[in-house]
Amino acid sequence: MKRRFSKGLPFIVLITLLFCQCTPAEMEKRIVPQEIAPINAPFDMPQPERPVFADRAFLISDYGAKGDGQFKNTDAIARAITACHQAGGGKVIVPPGKWLTGAIHLQSNVNLVLQSGAEIHFSQDPEDYLPVVFTRWAGFECYNYSPLIYARDCENIAITGPGKLYGHGRSWWSWSERQSETGRAMYENQVLKGVPPEQRIYGTPEAGLRPQMISPINCRNVLLEGFTIADPGPFWTIQMVYCENVIVRDLDIHTKGGPNTDGINIDSSSRVLIEYCLLDVGDDAVCLKSGINEDGWRVGRPTEKVVVRHINALSSHGGIVIGSEMSGGVHDVLAHDCLFDGSDRGIRLKSNSARGGTVENIHYRNITMRNIRSEAIRINTHYGAWLAAKDASAYPVFRNIFIKDVDCKGAGIAASLRGTSHMPIRNISLENVTISADRGMSFEWVHGLDLINVRCEPVTGDPMSFTNCQDVNDR
Numbered sequence: 001m002k003r004r005f006s007k008g009l010p011f012i013v014l015i016t017l018l019f020c021q022c023t024p025a026e027m028e029k030r031i032v033p034q035e036i037a038p039i040n041a042p043f044d045m046p047q048p049e050r051p052v053f054a055d056r057a058f059l060i061s062d063y064g065a066k067g068d069g070q071f072k073n074t075d076a077i078a079r080a081i082t083a084c085h086q087a088g089g090g091k092v093i094v095p096p097g098k099w100l101t102g103a104i105h106l107q108s109n110v111n112l113v114l115q116s117g118a119e120i121h122f123s124q125d126p127e128d129y130l131p132v133v134f135t136r137w138a139g140f141e142c143y144n145y146s147p148l149i150y151a152r153d154c155e156n157i158a159i160t161g162p163g164k165l166y167g168h169g170r171s172w173w174s175w176s177e178r179q180s181e182t183g184r185a186m187y188e189n190q191v192l193k194g195v196p197p198e199q200r201i202y203g204t205p206e207a208g209l210r211p212q213m214i215s216p217i218n219c220r221n222v223l224l225e226g227f228t229i230a231d232p233g234p235f236w237t238i239q240m241v242y243c244e245n246v247i248v249r250d251l252d253i254h255t256k257g258g259p260n261t262d263g264i265n266i267d268s269s270s271r272v273l274i275e276y277c278l279l280d281v282g283d284d285a286v287c288l289k290s291g292i293n294e295d296g297w298r299v300g301r302p303t304e305k306v307v308v309r310h311i312n313a314l315s316s317h318g319g320i321v322i323g324s325e326m327s328g329g330v331h332d333v334l335a336h337d338c339l340f341d342g343s344d345r346g347i348r349l350k351s352n353s354a355r356g357g358t359v360e361n362i363h364y365r366n367i368t369m370r371n372i373r374s375e376a377i378r379i380n381t382h383y384g385a386w387l388a389a390k391d392a393s394a395y396p397v398f399r400n401i402f403i404k405d406v407d408c409k410g411a412g413i414a415a416s417l418r419g420t421s422h423m424p425i426r427n428i429s430l431e432n433v434t435i436s437a438d439r440g441m442s443f444e445w446v447h448g449l450d451l452i453n454v455r456c457e458p459v460t461g462d463p464m465s466f467t468n469c470q471d472v473n474d475r
Contacts, residue, residue: 030276030278030312032249032250032276036048036049036050036247036249036273036275039273039307041305041307041332041334041363042334042361042363043332043334043361044305044332045271045305045307046271048245048247048271048273049245050158050223050225050247051111051155051156051157051158051221051223052156053090053091053109053110053156053158054087054088054089054090054109055090056084056087056088056089056091057091057093058080058083058084058087058090058091058092058093059080059093059095060073060076060077060080060092060093060094060095060099061095062080063076063077063079063080063083064076064079065077065080066097066099067095067097067098067099067118068098069097069098069099069100069121070100071100072100072102072123072128073099073100073101074101074102074103074104074123074128077092077099077101077104078104078105080092081104081105081106081107081110081112082107084107084109084110085107085110088109089108089109089110089156090109090110090111091110091111091112091113092110092111092112092113093113093115094112094113094114094115094118094120094163095115095117096115096116096118097117097118098119098121099118099120099121100121100122100123101120101121101122101123101128102122102123102125102129103128103129103146103147103149103150104120104148104149104150105146105149105150106149106150106151106154106157106159106216107151107154107157108154108156108157109155109156109157110156110157111157111159111160111223112149112158112160113160114159114160114161114162114164114227115162115163116162116163117163118164119163119164119165119166119230120163120164120165120166121166121168122148122165122166122167122168123168124168124171124172126145126172126205129145129146129203129211130145130203131203132144132145132202132203133145133146133147133150133152134152134197134217135147135150135212135215135217135241136217136241136242136267136268136291137183137202137209138179138183138292139289139291139292139293139295139296139325139327140183140186140187140191140292140295141197141200141295141299142186142197142200142201142202142209143197143198143200143201143202144203144207144209144211145202145203145209145210145211146211147211147212147213147214147215147239148165148167148211148212148213148214148233148234149165149213149214149215150215150216150217151216151222152216152217152218152219153217153218153219154216154219154220155219155220155221157219157221157222157223158222158223158224158225159214159223159224159225159227160223160225160226160227161225161226161227161228161250162226162227162228163227163228164228164230165213165227165228165230165231166231167229167231167233167234167237167255168231168233169210169231169232169233169234169255169261170232170258172211172233172234172235173210173234173258173259175208175209175210175234176208176210176259176260177208178206178207178208179207179208179209179210180386181208182202182207182209183209183386183387184387186200186202187293187295187387191294191295192294210234210235210260211233211234211235212233212234212235212236212237212238212239213229213232213233213234213235213237213238214237214238214239215236215238215239215240216240216241216243217241217242217243218241218242219242219243220244220245221244221245222240222243222245222246222247223246223247224238224247224248224249224251225247225248225249225250225251226250226251227251227252228251228252228253229251229252229253229254229255230252230254231254231255232254232255232256232257232282233255233258233261235260235261236260236261236262236265236283237253237255237261237262237263237265237281238253238263238264238265239262239265239267240264240265240266240267240269240272241268241269242267242268242269242301243269243270243272244269244270245271246266246272246273247272247273248272248273248274248275248277249273249274249275249276249277250275250276250277251264251277251278252277253277253278253279253280253281254281255280255281255282256280256281256282257282258282259282259283260283261281261282261283262281262282262283262284262285263279263281263283263284263286263287263313263316264277264279264285264286265284265286265287265288265289266286266287266288266289266303266306267289267290267291267303267325268290268291268301268302268303268328269303269306270302270303270304270306271305272303272305272306273306273307274286274306274307274308274309275307275309275310275311276310276311277310277312278312278314279311279312279313279314280314280315280316281313281315281316282315283316283317284316284317284318284321285311285316285318285319285320285321285343286308286311286313286319286320286321286335287318287320287321287322287323288303288306288321288322288323288326288333289303289322289323289325289326289330290302290303290325290326290327290328290329290330290357291325291326291327291328292325292327292355292387293327293354293355293356293394294327295327296325296327296328296355296356296357297327297328297357299328301328302328302329302330302331303326303328303329303330303333304330304331304332305332306332306334307333307334307335308320308333308334308335308338309334309335309336309337309338310337310338311335311338311339312338312339312341313338313339313340313341313343314341314342315342315343316340316342316343316344317343317344317345318343318344318346318347319340319343319345319346319347319348319367319369320335320338320347320348320364321345321348321350322348322349322359322362323349323350323351323355323359323383323385324351324352324355324383324385324386324388325355326351326355326357326359326396327355327356327357329357329358329359330357330358330359330360330362331358331359331360331361331362332361333361333362333363334363334365335347335364335367336363336364336365336367337365337367338366338368339367339368339369339370340367340368340369340370340372341369341370341371342370342371342372342373343369343372343373344372344374345372345373345375345376345378346369346375346377346408346411347364347376347377347378347403347406348375348377348378348379349378349379349380349398349401350378350379350380350381350385351380351381351383351385351396351398352381352382352384352385352388352392352396353381353382353392353393353394353396353420353422354387354388354392354394355388355394355396356394356395356396357396358396358397358398358399359396359397359398359399359401360397360398360399360400360401361400362400362401362402363402363404364402364403364406365404365405366404366405367405367406367407368406368407368408369406369407369408369409369410369411369435370408370409370410372410372411372412372437373412374411374412374413375411375412375413375414375415375416376406376408376413376414376415376437377403377406377414377415377416377417377430377435378415378416378417379398379401379416379417379418379428380416380417380418381395381396381398381419381420381423381425382418382419382420393422395420395422395423396423397423397426398425398426399425399426399427400426400427401425401427401428401429402428402429402431403428403429403430403431404429404430404431404432404433405431405432405433406430406433406434406435407434407435408434408435408436408437409436410437411435411436411438412438412439413439413440413442414435414437414439414440414441414456414458414463415430415435415440415442415443415456416441416442417441417442417444417446417449418442418443418444418445419445419447421445421468424445424447424468424470425445425446425447426446426447426448427447427448428446428448428449428450429449429450429452430449430450430451430452430454431450431452431453431454432452432453432454433453433454433455434454434455434457435455435456436457437456437457437458437459438458438460439458439459439460439461440458440461440462440463440464440465441454441456441463441464441465442464442465442466442467443464443465443466443467443469443472444466444467444468444469445467445468445469446466446469446470447469447470447471448470448471449469449471449472449473450473450475451464451472451473451474451475452475453475454474
């Protein structure tokens with residue numbers, strides 16, 4: 001089969017590449033437009049609008065809070081939030097200072113505003129995140145420690161900057177050795193036996209299920225904008241669960257070094273915009289999920305209608321990732337005009353035969369990559385993830401995936417797309433893709449593969465290899 005080489009990228013891609021040729025320090029000085037630009041997606045996606053809050057201000061210091069870094073402000077912040085909510089909504093103001101606190105629970109129509117010079121420091125005492133609350137922990141519904149900032153069944157909520165959050169998660173990280181055992185026990189002894197989530201109660205050091213940092217659940221009209229996460233939390237950093245109408249923009253997220261300290265996880269949520277964020281994280285930068293195995297099927301709620309744009313991902317396991325917990329399905333996703341520099345992988349979709357679910361109508365456009373340690377592009381439905389039974393037969397469906405205008409300089413492997421004989425990956429398009437890498441592209445069990453103006457420059461080996469592929473069109 002003849003290899004074709006790129007004749008040049010479209011003008012808009014060249015402009016994107018020039019825009020992205022900047023150092024990490026320069027990226028932190030990015031200019032973010034105040035207005036949210038129109039969405040132009042290949043699926044129905046309403047134009048995002050920020051929630052509107054009443055012109056009322058509630059200063060946490062008026063409710064007994066002290067910004068000395070020593071006094072624990074959990075109750076004072078809760079009083080300010082409750083007063084704001086009961087008054088009909090408005091802004092809860094965190095002024096300059098160091099504010100130590102336990103769990104913060106938002107309520108409807110409340111915007112938590114972190115002023116310039118404001119630092120919220122979260123307690124390292126697990127008792128400050130009790131009583132347990134309803135959450136979805138790594139794909140399973142259960143009751144666990146409260147996330148550091150939590151909201152349930154709320155409408156019109158926000159956290160806005162320019163202040164900073166300090167998760168102080170290091171004291172929790174040793175629990176990661178316990179969480180796998182606890183998660184497996186939950187799956188085998190509760191999920192598979194039909195025990196309802198109300199009876200899956202954890203929230204003990206012995207169980208070791210670390211709480212998320214920011215996690216609204218079942219909320220509508222959610223805004224996170226303009227603040228910095230300067231220190232990692234215990235576990236996933238931002239997890240949106242069962243949420244609708246979400247805007248995440250202009251965040252700096254620094255969680256590098258922690259186990260499972262993902263940047264932004266969108267979990268069974270819809271109508272989501274993520275833009276102008278800098279992520280230097282300890283796991284995936286942006287990841288789309290929808291529950292795990294039987295529990296994900298039971299809930300049956302996909303992640304859908306998601307736009308990710310103008311994202312700079314530095315250290316991460318993957319720049320923009322789907323899975324592996326995707327049992328409720330993921331569809332209608334557009335990621336464009338992003339830079340991945342120093343990630344383990346760039347574009348990554350992963351699942352296995354225990355997950356089921358369908359991933360479809362996924363679009364990546366105008367993606368620039370530099371210094372990718374492993375694959376620039378990896379799609380794998382035979383991923384050896386946690387709770388992946390060897391004899392499972394719930395083969396996931398991956399289809400209608402379109403990757404266009406990608407430029408990668410420096411990767412371990414250019415691309416690896418691997419389906420299975422039971423369920424090949426179907427209808428994949430790579431167009432205007434240029435990758436220089438140590439090794440080339442490999443395709444296994446892919447049916448319906450369009451390669452349009454694809455250029456691969458491996459240091460060793462063939463540019464491309466095909467195993468058990470059908471309907472390959474190389475132009």
